[in-house]
Amino acid sequence: MIKLPAELRSLIKKRQHAAGRRQSGLESTSKSAETPAPPAEVGIQLEFRDSLDPLIALGLKITSREGNFAGGIIAIDNLxxxxAHPNIVRIEKPPREKKRLDKSIP
Incomplete structure (x- = not known):
């Protein structure tokens, strides 16, 4: 079972690619100036079993919890x-916030 959705796997690859470019000295090219660097951390939602303690030890910062579901922030490098931890059932990227404007206001 794949525990990471494609969007999070893509962020990991972009981060690894950017790190490789920095190490090889290619970061100063014009393309890197056009492409924003991937974020260092990402917000996630997860379903877990047993305890959150080993997940916190891996760098997860818990922002919310309800039963066996939690929300948090983690460094992409630790994702x-x-x-891979056995306590993780699944990980998701939180849905994007939508503007909820009252359309009756002129």
Whole structure:
């Protein structure tokens, strides 16, 4: 079972690619100036079993919890290790916030 959705796997690859470009000295090219760097951390929602303590030890910062579901922030570099932990059932990226404006206001 794949515990990470495609969007999070893509962020990991972009972060690894950007790190490789920095190490090889290619970051100063014009393309890197056009492409924003991937974020260092990402917000996630997860379903877990047993305890959150080992997940917190992997760098997860809990922002909310309800039963066996939690929301939090983690460094993208630690995301694969978190997904591989046996306490993780699944990880999701939170839905994007939508503007909820009252359309009756002129």
């Amino acid at each position: 694969e290790a978190l997904a």
